[in-house]
Amino acid sequence: MIALLATRLVQLVPTLIATSALMFFILSLGPSPTAHLQEFGNLSGEEIAKIAHEHGWDRPLPQQYLSWLGDYFRGNWGQSVRTLTPAAELILDRLPLTISIAAISLFLSVGIGVPLGAYVAVRRYQRVDYVTTFITLALMAMPAFFLALILQLFAVQLRSWTGGVVFYTSGIPDGGSIVEWFQRLALPVLALTLTHIAAWVRYQRGELLNVLGQEYVKCARAKGLPEKVVFLRHAMRNAILPIVTLIAIDMGKLLAGAVVVEAVFGLPGIGTLLIDSVTGRDTVVALDILMLVAVTMVVANTVADLIYGLLDPRVRVA
Amino acid sequence: MWDAWDDVVRSSRTLLVALALLALTLLASGCGSASTETAEAAEGAEPQRGGSLTVSLSKEPAIINPWLAQGAMAVTWMLIDGTNDPLVLLDQGGRWQPVLAERVPTVENGDVRTTSGGGMDVHLMIRREASWSDGVPLRCDDVAFTWRTVMDKEHLLSNRLGWDALASVDCPSEREVVLRFDEPYALYMSRILALPPLPRHALEGKDFNTFWNDRITVSSGPFLFDEWQRGVRLVLRRNPRYWNAGPRQRPYLDRIVFRFVKDANTLKMQLRMTEADVAMIPTDTNLVAELKATPDVDFAAPPGAVVEQLVFQNGRPPLNNVDVRKAVAYAVDREMLTEVVLRKQVGPAHSTMVPSTPAYESSPFSRFEPSAAKVKKHLEAAGYRRSGTGPWKKGGKALELEFVAAAGSYPYRTRVAQLLQQQLEGHGIGMSITLIMPEVLYSSVAPQGRFDLGEWSELTGVEPAPALLYTCAAIPRKPQWAGKNRFRYCNPKVDALVARADRTADAAARGELIREIDSILADDAVMLPLFFPPDVVAWNQRVGGIVPNAASYHTWNLEDWWLAK
Numbered sequence: 023m024i025a026l027l028a029t030r031l032v033q034l035v036p037t038l039i040a041t042s043a044l045m046f047f048i049l050s051l052g053p054s055p056t057a058h059l060q061e062f063g064n065l066s067g068e069e070i071a072k073i074a075h076e077h078g079w080d081r082p083l084p085q086q087y088l089s090w091l092g093d094y095f096r097g098n099w100g101q102s103v104r105t106l107t108p109a110a111e112l113i114l115d116r117l118p119l120t121i122s123i124a125a126i127s128l129f130l131s132v133g134i135g136v137p138l139g140a141y142v143a144v145r146r147y148q149r150v151d152y153v154t155t156f157i158t159l160a161l162m163a164m165p166a167f168f169l170a171l172i173l174q175l176f177a178v179q180l181r182s183w184t185g186g187v188v189f190y191t192s193g194i195p196d197g198g199s200i201v202e203w204f205q206r207l208a209l210p211v212l213a214l215t216l217t218h219i220a221a222w223v224r225y226q227r228g229e230l231l232n233v234l235g236q237e238y239v240k241c242a243r244a245k246g247l248p249e250k251v252v253f254l255r256h257a258m259r260n261a262i263l264p265i266v267t268l269i270a271i272d273m274g275k276l277l278a279g280a281v282v283v284e285a286v287f288g289l290p291g292i293g294t295l296l297i298d299s300v301t302g303r304d305t306v307v308a309l310d311i312l313m314l315v316a317v318t319m320v321v322a323n324t325v326a327d328l329i330y331g332l333l334d335p336r337v338r339v340a
Numbered sequence: 341m342w343d344a345w346d347d348v349v350r351s352s353r354t355l356l357v358a359l360a361l362l363a364l365t366l367l368a369s370g371c372g373s374a375s376t377e378t379a380e381a382a383e384g385a386e387p388q389r390g391g392s393l394t395v396s397l398s399k400e401p402a403i404i405n406p407w408l409a410q411g412a413m414a415v416t417w418m419l420i421d422g423t424n425d426p427l428v429l430l431d432q433g434g435r436w437q438p439v440l441a442e443r444v445p446t447v448e449n450g451d452v453r454t455t456s457g458g459g460m461d462v463h464l465m466i467r468r469e470a471s472w473s474d475g476v477p478l479r480c481d482d483v484a485f486t487w488r489t490v491m492d493k494e495h496l497l498s499n500r501l502g503w504d505a506l507a508s509v510d511c512p513s514e515r516e517v518v519l520r521f522d523e524p525y526a527l528y529m530s531r532i533l534a535l536p537p538l539p540r541h542a543l544e545g546k547d548f549n550t551f552w553n554d555r556i557t558v559s560s561g562p563f564l565f566d567e568w569q570r571g572v573r574l575v576l577r578r579n580p581r582y583w584n585a586g587p588r589q590r591p592y593l594d595r596i597v598f599r600f601v602k603d604a605n606t607l608k609m610q611l612r613m614t615e616a617d618v619a620m621i622p623t624d625t626n627l628v629a630e631l632k633a634t635p636d637v638d639f640a641a642p643p644g645a646v647v648e649q650l651v652f653q654n655g656r657p658p659l660n661n662v663d664v665r666k667a668v669a670y671a672v673d674r675e676m677l678t679e680v681v682l683r684k685q686v687g688p689a690h691s692t693m694v695p696s697t698p699a700y701e702s703s704p705f706s707r708f709e710p711s712a713a714k715v716k717k718h719l720e721a722a723g724y725r726r727s728g729t730g731p732w733k734k735g736g737k738a739l740e741l742e743f744v745a746a747a748g749s750y751p752y753r754t755r756v757a758q759l760l761q762q763q764l765e766g767h768g769i770g771m772s773i774t775l776i777m778p779e780v781l782y783s784s785v786a787p788q789g790r791f792d793l794g795e796w797s798e799l800t801g802v803e804p805a806p807a808l809l810y811t812c813a814a815i816p817r818k819p820q821w822a823g824k825n826r827f828r829y830c831n832p833k834v835d836a837l838v839a840r841a842d843r844t845a846d847a848a849a850r851g852e853l854i855r856e857i858d859s860i861l862a863d864d865a866v867m868l869p870l871f872f873p874p875d876v877v878a879w880n881q882r883v884g885g886i887v888p889n890a891a892s893y894h895t896w897n898l899e900d901w902w903l904a905k
Contacts, residue, residue: 052780
């Protein structure tokens with residue numbers, strides 16, 4: 023186990039360096055961060071050069087990269103080019119909302135998707151299986167923004183039916199009670215959860231069907247074990263193992279989905295900040311956010327590998 | 341095995357039923373939320389006092405200091421409109437009205453005088469009662485401080501136009517202001533007096549590049565800055581010491597909350613849901629039809645203060661030939677464009693000057709009605725030949741034009757591009773479409789002239805400043821490619837007229853010169869104005885006092901807005 027831990031930690035460092043370099047140089051391919059200054063105003067060449075020098079944009083790219091990377095891991099995330107405020111402040115202000123939405127969605131999608139997937143697996147080729155397959159495939163094929171728009175229209179319709187606002191279509195409360203938080207966040211969470219539930223149902227169904235056909239399940243039954251024990255201890259326990267890894271991967275997908283959902287529902291999370299930063303050529307903030315996501319993903323995957331190793335001795339031995 | 345699993349599912353079902361019951365209870369109770377019952381603010385009704393009004397916007401500035409480059413957007417001025425009164429402003433009819441000044445200084449009333457040395461003085465008196473929200477009187481010192489702040493090279497301003505023409509700001513008395521120019525300067529109203537003075541007592545000694553970037557510490561307007569949560573809201577609250585409260589003790593509202601909503605569909609939803617009382621919505625093809633179908637909502641879609649135009653690249657072949665430019669202009673059916681793209685919300689533009697200021701109204705571009713005969717005449721004059729319905733060719737090479745526009749900035753632009761392509765190809769002129777990132781377009785492709793045709797909006801200003809757009813000096817050049825004459829048009833006659841217009845303070849005489857410039861631009865087919873995109877504002881009928889004003893900002897009279905209870 024210690025060897026596994028050491029291997030994963032050694033792999034983590036070059037992965038992060040490679041990812042950060044890739045992100046930095048890709049963002050550098052775009053127009054200069056001073057482009058928006060030229061677009062809006064009539065700043066003189068000297069004034070633009072002064073701003074560029076102050077931010078270090080006139081230095082060679084590798085030098086800019088090393089300086090940014092060093093600062094990032096020292097906790098100095100730089101200053102936003104657009105708002106002229108510390109980037110860390112901007113990001114940390116927005117982070118709780120995105121984490122809340124993503125975490126609730128993850129909890130709900132795994133909590134509902136996995137049991138539902140198992141349920142339809144044991145009812146293979148029955149009506150409930152066909153209906154669930156149809157709905158889940160439709161949800162998976164539906165882009166998040168489209169689902170979000172449908173939910174907004176649903177909220178408008180609910181209002182005309184009930185005569186009051188049941189769910190808000192956008193924004194976060196102005197102060198507000200827990201009920202208002204629920205009313206405002208219910209639809210974004212639902213939009214994100216529905217597409218992910220679909221994926222979990224499909225995955226769990228496939229995995230369980232695979233396990234149920236294994237020799238050791240047949241053997242358990244042949245030994246005369248009760249069906250409940252065969253299903254819960256032998257089939258389900260093995261079918262659920264890869265889910266640990268998939269949760270780590272799903273975190274990345276949830277963050278990507280949050281970008282779209284936050285934009286449609288007007289939520290001030292990391293997603294909308296990332297869009298604003300990219301469109302506003304605020305490379306400092308955009309890079310900091312992407313790096314945060316990369317670190318989260320890499321660490322989550324490493325933790326998932328380690329947990330998998332704990333749960334499955336074959337991984338430790340390999 | 342299935343029985344065991346069904347046990348699990350059965351207990352889950354119980355939970356689901358409980359959740360469904362909870363949801364139904366919430367639905368039935370309406371969650372204690374905002375009621376849909378909306379009182380109507382009838383026209384002419386007595387304004388009601390109090391309440392918090394929500395205005396939803398699709399744009400948000402990076403900083404709220406509109407003087408600095410990062411904050412230099414129309415939306416920034418609009419957001420802080422309630423905290424800043426200017427010396428004069430344009431009303432909804434495009435007429436100058438005094439605000440902090442006792443009267444509008446003009447040549448006619450003798451407040452604008454030419455001096456013996458060939459210069460110009462503008463005299464004005466600040467109202468006795470004018471004061472800042474902390475009780476300090478607003479005086480000439482503040483105007484002089486504003487000039488010094490703008491001209492300080494350490495401050496990263498987007499624009500010093502007008503202020504740089506000032507030789508000095510003198511204060512013969514506390515309230516008397518004299519703006520002294522070395523030579524007559526026509527735009528003294530829109531470039532200087534229409535901008536709100538800065539508070540000397542609050543800003544002197546502070547770093548102007550940072551101090552007012554995320555707050556406004558003192559107000560001269562009907563509201564005070566309360567808070568700004570980036571990406572969420574900016575809140576103004578009533579200024580209890582508003583100097584211009586009047587007998588009705590304006591403003592009527594306790595609070596104005598500006599909410600930032602990027603998505604245009606969500607903006608419309610907010611209006612339907614009464615989550616927003618007022619919404620500024622980016623124009624789009626079906627917007628007006630959608631707003632008409634929205635219950636309890638009024639709206640206005642006056643032509644805005646920018647002109648959407650088909651830009652011709654005058655600096656390189658083939659459009660450096662005036663006949664080719666005219667041929668393209670005669671091939672475009674602008675009536676059809678506005679009908680298809682904007683459902684006739686506005687008609688075609690026949691001038692480069694915005695319609696909200698009638699003093700400069702003219703229509704020299706109305707001559708460009710679609711005409712196959714004129715396309716033929718001008719292309720033949722340019723040496724092109726055509727066989728049958730094939731493409732026009734010169735030296736064996738087909739006439740093919742590169743079109744560029746910003747991707748994603750306005751949804752209607754893609755549609756305009758496609759229609760233009762169809763119309764030109766119908767006349768044997770090829771057109772390829774390239775949509776690129778706005779930053780790339782405006783910082784490199786457009787200023788460097790790497791296109792034949794382009795489509796974007798230009799702000800000519802309520803008092804047009806053609807020096808910025810059409811003079812030889814405004815052509816972008818290496819290394820920074822600064823300058824807004826992206827047509828790369830250079831005509832010494834226009835330069836001379838622009839210089840004269842900028843020195844002509846008399847509005848009527850200046851209007852004549854501006855119309856002459858507009859006429860030459862049409863003669864030379866420098867560009868083709870397409871339409872003035874509507875500046876849409878929509879509001880719930882329980883909001884009173886809104887007077888849409890495309891010449892200024894729709895928020896120009898926030899002190900008069902009120903909410904019916």
